[in-house]
Amino acid sequence: MEIAIRRGGAADVPAVVGLLDSAVVWLNGKGITDQWGTEPWSARPKAVDLVERIVAEGTPWIAELDGVPTGTVTLTPNPASYVAPADEPEVYVHLLATDGRFHGRGVGAALLAHAVEETRRQGLSLLRVDCFAGSGGRLVSYYERQGFTRTESFTVGDWPGQVLERRV
Numbered sequence: 266m267e268i269a270i271r272r273g274g275a276a277d278v279p280a281v282v283g284l285l286d287s288a289v290v291w292l293n294g295k296g297i298t299d300q301w302g303t304e305p306w307s308a309r310p311k312a313v314d315l316v317e318r319i320v321a322e323g324t325p326w327i328a329e330l331d332g333v334p335t336g337t338v339t340l341t342p343n344p345a346s347y348v349a350p351a352d353e354p355e356v357y358v359h360l361l362a363t364d365g366r367f368h369g370r371g372v373g374a375a376l377l378a379h380a381v382e383e384t385r386r387q388g389l390s391l392l393r394v395d396c397f398a399g400s401g402g403r404l405v406s407y408y409e410r411q412g413f414t415r416t417e418s419f420t421v422g423d424w425p426g427q428v429l430e431r432r433v
Contacts, residue, residue, distance in 0.1 A: 268335070268375045273325035275317075280334045281325060282307050282316055284362045291365030299424070300397040300404070319359045326379055328363075328372050336363040336372035340383055347421050348395050348428055356384040358394035377411045384433045391430060395419070398427040405429070 273281070286305040293303055306312040323341030327334050338361045344350060345359070358380055363372040384392045396404045398418060405415065405427045413429035420426065 267330075268370075268372060269329045270326050270375060270379045271329065273320070273327045273337070273339075275320060277325055277327055277337075278313075278317055278320055280327060281320065281337045281339070281360060281362075282313055284334060284337045284364050285312075285316070285360065287364040287366070288362040291363075291368060294365070297400050299399050316360065323357075323359060324383075325360075326376060326383075328376050330367065330370075330372075334364065335367040335370070336376050337361070338376040338380060340380055344393060344428075345395060347419060347426070348393075349417075351391055351393065351430075353391055354389050355391040355393055356380065356387060356389055358392065361394070373407070374411060381412075381431065381433050390433055392433055393428060393430045395426050395428045398425040402427075 286307050289301050289305055292300055306316065319339050319341065323339045325337060325339040328336035339359045341357050341359055342354065344357045361373060361376060380392055394408060394413065396408060398405050408429045413431045416428045416430050418427050
């Protein structure tokens with residue numbers, strides 16, 4: 266099966282939220298409850314509002330296998346409010362998630378490779394992302410394997426985070 270990536274839009278918000286819900290179930294099944302909690306995104310109105318806002322500000326992309334949504338990422342020109350903007354124009358990765366049924370099939374890597382291509386297409390050279398730095402830094406290590414380098418650490422309340430960048 267080949268992963269197809271299509272541009273999304275506001276109509277894809279329910280699919281994006283569904284993918285995030287599936288990722289929460291997968292994370293919780295691995296004992297990771299500190300990253301996105303235990304409650305589905307769809308059950309939290311503020312979380313759904315956040316997805317709607319990020320999708321409206323950026324460009325959502327949906328990964329599909331045989332027409333079934335398997336993952337998502339939204340690219341914007343700005344980081345989340347808790348991360349300082351870069352000193353140059355950038356593309357920022359938000360809401361990267363893979364349906365739990367498709368973990369280990371390269372969906373996230375394909376979406377990040379697409380983000381690299383989109384950054385180049387826009388004539389920019391800086392791609393950044395922030396992620397959960399708890400659980401032994403497993404997600405940070407994942408991004409490093411995808412070609413990103415750690416920059417600054419941060420915390421939001423008791424949630425440890427890490428900003429990473431990739432030059433393209």
